[in-house]
Amino acid sequence: MAKTFLSGLFGRKKPEEARTDEPAPAEAEAPPPATAPEKRGIFARLRDGLSKSSKKLSEGVASIFARRRLDDETLEELEDLLVSADLGVAAAARTTAALARDRFDKEVSEQEVKEALADVIAASLAPFEKPLVVDRARRPHVTLVAGVNGAGKTTTIGKLAAKFRAEGLSVMLAAGDTFRAAAIEQLQIWGERTGAPVVARAVGADAAGLAFDALKRAQAEGTDVLIIDTAGRLQNRRELMDELAKVVRVLRKLDPDAPHDSLLVLDATVGQNALNQVEVFREVAGVTGLVMTKLDGTAKGGVLVALADKFALPVHFIGVGEGVDDLQPFSARAFARALVGLDQDDETKGEAA
Amino acid sequence: MFDSLSERLGSIFERLRGRGALEEKDVAEALREVRVALLEADVALPVAKDFIARVKERAIGQEVLRSVAPGQQVVKIVHDALVETLGGAGQDAALDLAMAPPAPILMVGLQGSGKTTTTAKLALRLEKREKKRVLMASLDVRRPAAQEQLRILGEQAGVKTLPVVAGQTPLDIARRALEAARLSGFDVVLLDTAGRLSIDEQLMAEVADIHALARPIETLLVVDALTGQDAVNTAEKFKARLPVTGVILTRMDGDARGGAALSMRAVTGAPVKFVGVGEKLDALDAFDAKRMAGRILGMGDIVSLVEKAAEDLDLEKARRQAKKLAKGAFDLDDLAEQFRQMRKMGGMGAILGLMPGMGKMKKMVDAAGGFDDREIKRQEAIISSMTKAERRKPAILNARRKIRIAKGSGTSVQEVNKLLKAHRQMADMMKKMGKGGMKGLAGQMMGMGGLGGALGGTPGVGDPGALLKQAGGGEAQGSDEIDFDALEKALSGRGPMPPGLGGPPGRKK
Ligand SMILES: Nc1nc2c(ncn2[C@@H]2O[C@H](COP(=O)(O)OP(=O)(O)OP(=O)(O)O)[C@@H](O)[C@H]2O)c(=O)[nH]1
Ligand SMILES: Nc1nc2c(ncn2[C@@H]2O[C@H](COP(=O)(O)OP(=O)(O)OP(=O)(O)O)[C@@H](O)[C@H]2O)c(=O)[nH]1
Ligand SMILES: [Mg+2]
Ligand SMILES: [Mg+2]
Numbered sequence: 001m002a003k004t005f006l007s008g009l010f011g012r013k014k015p016e017e018a019r020t021d022e023p024a025p026a027e028a029e030a031p032p033p034a035t036a037p038e039k040r041g042i043f044a045r046l047r048d049g050l051s052k053s054s055k056k057l058s059e060g061v062a063s064i065f066a067r068r069r070l071d072d073e074t075l076e077e078l079e080d081l082l083v084s085a086d087l088g089v090a091a092a093a094r095t096t097a098a099l100a101r102d103r104f105d106k107e108v109s110e111q112e113v114k115e116a117l118a119d120v121i122a123a124s125l126a127p128f129e130k131p132l133v134v135d136r137a138r139r140p141h142v143t144l145v146a147g148v149n150g151a152g153k154t155t156t157i158g159k160l161a162a163k164f165r166a167e168g169l170s171v172m173l174a175a176g177d178t179f180r181a182a183a184i185e186q187l188q189i190w191g192e193r194t195g196a197p198v199v200a201r202a203v204g205a206d207a208a209g210l211a212f213d214a215l216k217r218a219q220a221e222g223t224d225v226l227i228i229d230t231a232g233r234l235q236n237r238r239e240l241m242d243e244l245a246k247v248v249r250v251l252r253k254l255d256p257d258a259p260h261d262s263l264l265v266l267d268a269t270v271g272q273n274a275l276n277q278v279e280v281f282r283e284v285a286g287v288t289g290l291v292m293t294k295l296d297g298t299a300k301g302g303v304l305v306a307l308a309d310k311f312a313l314p315v316h317f318i319g320v321g322e323g324v325d326d327l328q329p330f331s332a333r334a335f336a337r338a339l340v341g342l343d344q345d346d347e348t349k350g351e352a353a
Numbered sequence: 354m355f356d357s358l359s360e361r362l363g364s365i366f367e368r369l370r371g372r373g374a375l376e377e378k379d380v381a382e383a384l385r386e387v388r389v390a391l392l393e394a395d396v397a398l399p400v401a402k403d404f405i406a407r408v409k410e411r412a413i414g415q416e417v418l419r420s421v422a423p424g425q426q427v428v429k430i431v432h433d434a435l436v437e438t439l440g441g442a443g444q445d446a447a448l449d450l451a452m453a454p455p456a457p458i459l460m461v462g463l464q465g466s467g468k469t470t471t472t473a474k475l476a477l478r479l480e481k482r483e484k485k486r487v488l489m490a491s492l493d494v495r496r497p498a499a500q501e502q503l504r505i506l507g508e509q510a511g512v513k514t515l516p517v518v519a520g521q522t523p524l525d526i527a528r529r530a531l532e533a534a535r536l537s538g539f540d541v542v543l544l545d546t547a548g549r550l551s552i553d554e555q556l557m558a559e560v561a562d563i564h565a566l567a568r569p570i571e572t573l574l575v576v577d578a579l580t581g582q583d584a585v586n587t588a589e590k591f592k593a594r595l596p597v598t599g600v601i602l603t604r605m606d607g608d609a610r611g612g613a614a615l616s617m618r619a620v621t622g623a624p625v626k627f628v629g630v631g632e633k634l635d636a637l638d639a640f641d642a643k644r645m646a647g648r649i650l651g652m653g654d655i656v657s658l659v660e661k662a663a664e665d666l667d668l669e670k671a672r673r674q675a676k677k678l679a680k681g682a683f684d685l686d687d688l689a690e691q692f693r694q695m696r697k698m699g700g701m702g703a704i705l706g707l708m709p710g711m712g713k714m715k716k717m718v719d720a721a722g723g724f725d726d727r728e729i730k731r732q733e734a735i736i737s738s739m740t741k742a743e744r745r746k747p748a749i750l751n752a753r754r755k756i757r758i759a760k761g762s763g764t765s766v767q768e769v770n771k772l773l774k775a776h777r778q779m780a781d782m783m784k785k786m787g788k789g790g791m792k793g794l795a796g797q798m799m800g801m802g803g804l805g806g807a808l809g810g811t812p813g814v815g816d817p818g819a820l821l822k823q824a825g826g827g828e829a830q831g832s833d834e835i836d837f838d839a840l841e842k843a844l845s846g847r848g849p850m851p852p853g854l855g856g857p858p859g860r861k862k
Contacts, residue, residue, distance in 0.1 A: 267577070267579070
């Protein structure tokens with residue numbers, strides 16, 4: 001019912017904008033991750049992941065602005081929508097406040113408000129859109145990968161290894177998860193897939209010792225990049241965090257600057273707990289950058305906005321599937337536009353609305 | 354982030370205090386804070402809204418209590434409604450296995466939510482507690498080494514797994530598992546599946562097919578307790594494709610407030626049956642709606658503090674003890690009394706969780722391994738194996754006496770020594786505190802913190818002063834004396850919480 005009302009109000013809409021109003025079930029456009037190895041453009045893939053997930057959000061935006069102008073009540077509803085995207089109460093309030101600053105009480109179209117919302121979010125994320133730079137002078141450039149259980153660390157390492165290999169770098173992987181069942185085997189399979197040797201020890205071995213060995217070997221062999229997998233750990237488990245700190249300490253015995261990158265992997269489904277995660281992992285493992293996985297699902301990952309505000313850490317990559325190619329550089333603009341349900345190519349035609 | 358709802362509600366309580374009934378305006382104001390608390394706990398927005406609307410209706414008007422402050426009453430109403438929504442106190446943990454064996458159980462969920470680990474935990478639980486013969490099978494042919502993972506977990510748990518045959522489809526494997534379970538007389542067959550996105554049509558169809566084939570008696574949705582707003586999407590979409598019979602919430606050992614529990618329950622209508630509380634295979638607990646409610650509100654369950662404390666805490670004793678402590682006299686009888694109170698209040702963990710503003714401290718204690726009530730009982734046993742003279746004057750304990758005590762309490766001399774050391778540390782501390790003017794329950798809290806640290810042998814937590822300081826309550830020492838009469842009133846449910854307990858003492862604005 002809202003839909004007819006809406007198309008009446010936004011009758012000027014171009015066909016591609018109208019897509020957000022289609023009642024088509026989101027499932028229909030989900031590419032099965034296993035069968036999506038063919039190369040597509042960055043934006044297409046990102047959008048595939050994000051636009052599905054933001055369908056609800058954009059429908060919500062549409063239904064609000066079918067009804068009224070940008071007044072307090074409308075802003076409150078917009079804030080709700082951002083909360084639903086996991087921005088958290090505070091970041092959602094800041095975002096809508098920024099939107100209100102110059103548009104309060106104006107009649108706004110759906111497209112305008114989406115654009116404006118995306119702009120606000122993109123602006124807050126833009127400073128953190130930084131690629132992961134491998135220093136080729138280092139042999140190896142050491143990247144430590146940490147995060148809570150099941151976040152997608154090992155898979156991300158597999159994807160990173162493939163990316164670096166494709167850039168012509170030699171890569172070595174260290175199976176630092178010596179705890180979880182079949183964690184070593186899992187990384188070994190990724191090693192085989194990507195042509196990266198895997199340094200491993202027996203289950204239950206000391207992770208720091210393993211990391212030390214791996215770095216020593218990578219130094220001896222002149223490997224370009226060493227990526228160290230670690231066991232999943234919840235940030236409130238002190239003894240496990242101590243273990244992670246020890247990995248860092250031990251690496252520094254061989255290379256005082258190591259790890260050169262310390263990546264924290266976040267699952268896009270995560271809620272406000274991500275704030276605790278970043279805080280503690282940063283303290284313990286000197287996190288230098290974030291990776292957000294599973295953005296191909298329904299989760300929006302809006303907590304990144306709150307994280308950017310609070311910690312100012314670069315976001316290097318996003319994961320958009322389980323396959324080896326499903327890793328994208330983070331783009332603040334693409335992320336923001338997809339979050340509010342805008343197509344990437346709309347940005348040039350947007351002013352029509 | 355706010356530590357506790359009570360912190361948020363503090364000022365509202367102040368204003369509400371002393372008024373006769375809950376008026377709409379007061380309730381609305383309090384509930385706005387509750388709403389934010391729920392959202393910060395990651396309760397999905399539509400679920401939070403629904404919930405608030407229901408509570409509002411209930412709070413305004415008829416259900417007016419005379420005996421407590423209106424603010425406390427709102428909290429109690431919120432809390433009770435939350436418990437109710439979460440599924441009522443203490444129920445539903447049992448799996449339904451009432452069918453001709455083998456009973457199939459299907460495990461589903463998003464990638465990395467903890468299905469495989471939880472499969473093994475459940476299998477272990479069924480074998481151990483319910484003496485069932487369990488077969489596990491991994492239908493995950495996608496994630497690298499997934500089948501190997503379940504095989505290893507099976508070995509660790511001593512639970513049989515279906516031998517892996519390369520190249521089979523998940524449906525093939527399911528069929529083979531059911532067949533094998535039937536032929537070999539297993540009671541239960543647990544089917545672990547690959548993680549899948551709820552919008553991945555191909556994989557959702559696949560799991561629906563598996564369900565149609567296996568006709569599981571339980572279909573359990575495994576969800577990460579760290580999940581945010583997406584919980585509703587996942588719940589809705591899985592529910593739409595599968596008749597979900599139960600939810601298991603993993604990673605409850607983390608410090609997430611776990612609002613996903615409420616979202617899941619509200620959307621699927623299915624009970625949360627278990628919670629995963631660690632990576633080890635015995636780290637699976639029955640779901641406890643009451644505990645969950647307290648955690649989601651993050652408010653230190655004021656209600657049960659009021660209820661419980663009124664029943665359990667012998668105030669006269671506490672008062673006498675506080676006086677004694679302030680003088681610096683602290684013998685093993687006092688220590689035994691501390692133990693007794695700790696146990697009565699439901700253990701140290703419970704007490705810390707109950708104290709408004711102590712959430713952070715509890716977190717730290719938990720992080721350090723937590724308090725173990727059985728441990729407390731052992732300590733009590735040691736003390737009760739001593740003579741009166743020994744309890745008064747532990748200095749007279751020589752090796753011979755210690756051996757006797759160890760024997761009498763079924764412990765070791767080492768443990769006796771550990772206890773004595775803990776006591777010495779505490780007595781020292783009490784002396785110092787006595788000079789500083791620290792009294793009352795806060796003093797006891799400090800003592801307990803120190804005790805826990807000493808017993809747990811965890812460095813860092815052993816220093817109660819540091820502990821309290823880190824917990825944001827450092828200023829409690831010396832300056833912020835606790836008003837014992839106010840406390841007494843509050844604990845017996847006759848008055849509002851005294852200022853020192855309304856929130857973390859150091860954070861009063
Ligand atoms: N859909 C989707 N799935 C992903 C993505 N990244 C990882 N996964 C899946 O998430 C699950 C967990 O990934 P892992 O790489 O094993 O996670 P981890 O952090 O190493 O887990 P632990 O080592 O157990 O803590 C696997 O099923 C992966 O295939 C992603 O970007 N999208
Ligand atoms: N701390 C903690 N970790 C858990 C819990 N349950 C599972 N894990 C960990 O979470 C990670 C993922 O668990 P898995 O059992 O592999 O998850 P899954 O759902 O089978 O993953 P996929 O098959 O890839 O979809 C592992 O590191 C587990 O050890 C829990 O209750 N607490
Ligand atoms: Mg891993
Ligand atoms: Mg699995």
